Amino acid sequence: MLFEVKVPTEEKFQVVDITDEIQHLVWKSDVTSGIAVVFTTHTTTGLIINENESGLIADIKAKMKELVPKGAGYAHDHIDSNAHAHIRASLLLNPEVIVPIENGELLLGTWQRILFIELDGPRHRKVLVKICKC
Template structure:
């Protein structure tokens, strides 16, 4: 079993960042088969497995903007970021990926994207692995 964390810095309120390599780097060298779970330790950001293609990333951002209006939510009376919480709730805070032969078993076009919904900020991602060694 292994555990690691890393930071993600964002430069926009709603944006995506490919974090696949940083998650892969957290897989211990001696883990042959198992699972890797990455978890965002925040309520206004999330993780999704998707293709890392710039136009698709823009489409994801547009989809979330269209799905959840920027204004008009009760929580906005508190800190004016209800849209960020709702968008992150749609995305979800975690992904779990199989580990096979010591590597993340992602499909050909799959990457792990960090989805920032309330930036710019510096965020923490926690990565936990479990499984069998070689």
């Protein structure tokens, strides 16, 4: 089953926890054993599995800005000044995450959450979720 999750963002650089939405889709699908493939369809966004703790989120954002600063003379910036967002997404993030499902539940660790990372917002984004039965 393929689902779409709408992720509206309100900030230029934002982390959005989408775990609960994905879990609800698993329940809706009635798949008790399988995998959830979560995929962002945007080149200036990414997905990670990590802890949704404010200090950690601040650290991740700060390190990404340090490693790939905005306005560092990137060739792509002549188009729309968002090369840093594309580079951060392609070098530091994934367009997809895969999570096992067992007994109708996402098999995430105690602190693990599925995090959508917006790098060029605010925008109306979408994430595709494929629930596969195994």
